[in-house]
Amino acid sequence: xxxxxxxxxxxxxxxxxxxxxxxxxxxxxxxxxxxxxxxxxxxxxxxxxxxxxxxxxxxxxxxxxxxxxxxxxxxxxxxxxxxxxxxxxxxxxxxxxxxxxxxxxxxxxxxxxx
Amino acid sequence: xxxxxxxxxxxxxxxxxxxxxxxxxxxxxxxxxxxxxxxxxxxxxxxxxxxxxxxxxxxxxxxxxxxxxxxxxxxxxxxxxxxxxxxxxxxxxxxxxxxxxxxxxxxxxxxxx
Numbered sequence: 436x437x438x439x440x441x442x443x444x445x446x447x448x449x450x451x452x453x454x455x456x457x458x459x460x461x462x463x464x465x466x467x468x469x470x471x472x473x474x475x476x477x478x479x480x481x482x483x484x485x486x487x488x489x490x491x492x493x494x495x496x497x498x499x500x501x502x503x504x505x506x507x508x509x510x511x512x513x514x515x516x517x518x519x520x521x522x523x524x525x526x527x528x529x530x531x532x533x534x535x536x537x538x539x540x541x542x543x544x545x546x547x548x549x
Numbered sequence: 550x551x552x553x554x555x556x557x558x559x560x561x562x563x564x565x566x567x568x569x570x571x572x573x574x575x576x577x578x579x580x581x582x583x584x585x586x587x588x589x590x591x592x593x594x595x596x597x598x599x600x601x602x603x604x605x606x607x608x609x610x611x612x613x614x615x616x617x618x619x620x621x622x623x624x625x626x627x628x629x630x631x632x633x634x635x636x637x638x639x640x641x642x643x644x645x646x647x648x649x650x651x652x653x654x655x656x657x658x659x660x661x662x
Contacts, residue, residue, distance in 0.1 A: 467648055476558065478639060478654035486648055494649070525593070529650075537583055538641075538650055540593040 437462035441526050441541035449549055454499075454513040456544050458526030461507065466528040468509040469538065470501055473523040485509060521548045551576045553642050555653035562630050563661050570625040570656050572614075572640030579645040582623040584614055585652075588636045596638070599623065610634070632662045 438461045448454060460466050467486050471479040481494045483501035491501050498517050502510045509526060523545050527538040554573045562568060574580065584596040597608025604616040614625045623640060640653040 469650070471652075476654060478553075478555075479641075479652040481649060481651070484648055492648075527593075529648075537595045537598055540585075542592055 437528075437539065439526060439528055439539055439541040441524075441544055443544060444542065445545045445547075447547045447549060448516050450518055451515050454511070454516050454520070454546070456511040456524055456526075456546070458509040458511075458541055459507055460528045463528070463530065464506060466507060466530060468503060468507075469527040469529075470509065470511050471525040471527065473525055473543070479525065483511070516548045518548050521546055551642065551644065551649075551651045553640055553651050553653040555638075555640055555656050557656045558654065559657045559659075561659045561661065564632055565629050566660075568625070568627040568630045568634070568658070570638055570640075570658070572623045572625065572653060574621050574623070574640075574642040574651075576621075576642065576644055581643045581645060582614075582616060583641040583643070583650070584608065584612070584623070584625050585639045585641060586636045587639070593639070596625070630658075630660045632660045634658060635660045 440459050469484045470482040473479050483493055485491050485503045488503055498513050500512050523543050525543045526541040529538045530536045552575045556571045582599040585593045586596045587593045596612050597606050599606045599616045607613045612627050614623055616623050638656045641650050643650045
């Protein structure tokens with residue numbers, strides 16, 4: 436069966452520090468991968484998605500970037516964190532090309548920028 | 550741009566009451582529709598989905614949703630809620646032929662025992 440991992444689960448970082456959040460998927464190949472930020476009362480905001488290694492689509496221009504160095508690995512990064520980057524970050528995957536399948540979500544990372 | 554509206558942000562019900570959560574989307578083409586649920590402390594998980602065919606779809610835990618194309622709606626229903634249905638519910642839309650899923654802002658449901 437497929438599983439999705441995210442780490443770390445929680446993170447407290449000072450303003451101006453770098454960020455690296457990692458997401459890995461097991462039990463499938465060529466997944467579509469997604470990064471979302473979830474904020475109370477604002478739902479899930481799509482940040483990035485990837486349909487293949489090295490292919491990244493950015494949905495919201497901001498202080499973050501994403502990379503997909505391996506088929507089942509998706510990384511969210513920042514060179515210098517802002518206070519506004521605080522939030523709950525979710526990774527998700529779905530199957531296939533233009534698939535009609537649902538997304539499967541990881542446990543999330545709670546990021547607090549101080 | 551596509552958008553999804555969930556008009557009920559907070560809903561409080563007593564056990565055994567009926568539930569209907571609204572979801573409207575803005576997109577004129579073919580869409581795939583989803584309802585996800587996030588129980589306290591747990592991952593987001595799929596409740597039900599609509600791709601084609603019968604517009605009334607049934608999901609887990611007694612939930613159902615009806616796709617009304619003319620109203621661009623996909624409302625979630627449950628005839629009798631339980632305390633364990635306390636959670637946050639998200640509606641999501643994906644246009645056919647794209648990879649992007651657009652989520653609504655969510656509805657927090659609290660069921661009183």
